[in-house]
Amino acid sequence: MPSRLTEAFRAHPVHLHHNHLDLESVREVPDSHAWPPLDDDYPAADSFGVETVPVIDLMDPKALKLVGHACKTWGVFQVTNHGIPMTLLRAVESQGRRLFSLPPHQKLKAARSPDGISGYGLARISSFFSKLMWSEGFTIVGSPLDHARQLWPQDYSKFCDVMEEYEKEMQKLAGRLMWLMLGSLGITKEDVKWADAMDEFRGACAALQLNSYPSCPDPNRAMGLAAHTDSTLLTVLYQNSTSGLQVFRDGSWTTVPPLPGALVVNVGDLLDILSNGRYPSVLHRAVVNRTYHRLSIAYLYGPPMNVQISPLSRLVDTTNPPLYRTVTWTEYLGTKAKHFNKALSSVRLCVPLNGFIDMNDHNRVKVG
Ligand SMILES: C=C1C[C@]23C[C@@]1(O)CC[C@H]2[C@@]12CCC[C@@](C)(C(=O)O1)[C@H]2[C@@H]3C(=O)O
Ligand SMILES: O=C(O)CCC(=O)C(=O)O
Numbered sequence: 001m002p003s004r005l006t007e008a009f010r011a012h013p014v015h016l017h018h019n020h021l022d023l024e025s026v027r028e029v030p031d032s033h034a035w036p037p038l039d040d041d042y043p044a045a046d047s048f049g050v051e052t053v054p055v056i057d058l059m060d061p062k063a064l065k066l067v068g069h070a071c072k073t074w075g076v077f078q079v080t081n082h083g084i085p086m087t088l089l090r091a092v093e094s095q096g097r098r099l100f101s102l103p104p105h106q107k108l109k110a111a112r113s114p115d116g117i118s119g120y121g122l123a124r125i126s127s128f129f130s131k132l133m134w135s136e137g138f139t140i141v142g143s144p145l146d147h148a149r150q151l152w153p154q155d156y157s158k159f160c161d162v163m164e165e166y167e168k169e170m171q172k173l174a175g176r177l178m179w180l181m182l183g184s185l186g187i188t189k190e191d192v193k194w195a196d197a198m199d200e201f202r203g204a205c206a207a208l209q210l211n212s213y214p215s216c217p218d219p220n221r222a223m224g225l226a227a228h229t230d231s232t233l234l235t236v237l238y239q240n241s242t243s244g245l246q247v248f249r250d251g252s253w254t255t256v257p258p259l260p261g262a263l264v265v266n267v268g269d270l271l272d273i274l275s276n277g278r279y280p281s282v283l284h285r286a287v288v289n290r291t292y293h294r295l296s297i298a299y300l301y302g303p304p305m306n307v308q309i310s311p312l313s314r315l316v317d318t319t320n321p322p323l324y325r326t327v328t329w330t331e332y333l334g335t336k337a338k339h340f341n342k343a344l345s346s347v348r349l350c351v352p353l354n355g356f357i358d359m360n361d362h363n364r365v366k367v368g
């Protein structure tokens, strides 16, 4: 039901000036893009002896347990043996490069409208910051045909074929990952009433987000994509061989290193809600570098738009009261568009009784 996903932002238009500075050609970071130095920020945890983001082989008989542990302790993990052919990953990357290397005026022919969801433009979250990010994006919901035709009037079919094939493969993988994540909480298909309605998650809604991060003359003063959580159940991210993705954990930022052929899986806000806070969504950001152009492709996976998402009843009892109120994905995307990183706490009902530190208190983190 992709058409419904496109409704999500109607009530919350974002007026961004797509007045694109060609980031590829600038020699120094202009004031419009100059953020406070990153190294004044939280310390980076990337040093010897520090734990690294889990890598899970999906063919491992212990995968269910490993996924559960990763979701609880990190909110992010990488998967190998996931069944997505390397040729398809390379083809998506190459079509992404083809798109972002078009001249700015050509890309702007496919610009996302202020109340729309698909198309080319600055990160939607840019409106919450006084400085611009060192990136550009292209969002696909359903078929990319209309926008692809605007970009390449004579030669759009290869782009469409590759993106549609990738969406199909991602949908299968995301459904599989969803059951691993829920299964690791002891949840069965009978516990999720809407699973049937969406044909065991195959009827889910999703968006494909292509992100481009040009190399930057002063990476310490630029931000690729500011710290955020995804509004999804889960996100599957392909990053090319250039690192840049960082996750916030235990007071510092940890890099998720690119592994050839591996995919990164993030816990999103809706899974946080569904799991009643057992699997907290992960705060993450993308940083840039001086030498290489980085590309990432995120598959943002959520439930059908009209389904009511609330903490699963099997995970709620007197000692674990529901932490969140019921929301639909459309409603939650609207809340995110309005409150950004405070969206999750705005649907929160109470603080945990067990006294655990709230991993989702993103207000503790400087975001701009
Ligand atoms: C379904 C969606 C989730 C998303 C907004 C979108 O409409 C498509 C882009 C997604 C993205 C990617 C970058 C970070 C983010 C917060 C944003 O501004 O656009 C997410 C949105 C989200 O998860 O809320
Ligand atoms: O580029 C990345 O590594 C992060 C992208 C991301 O967080 C997103 O698209 O939601």
Ligand SMILES: [Fe+2]
Pocket: 228, 229, 230, 235, 284, 298
């Ligand atoms: Fe994200």
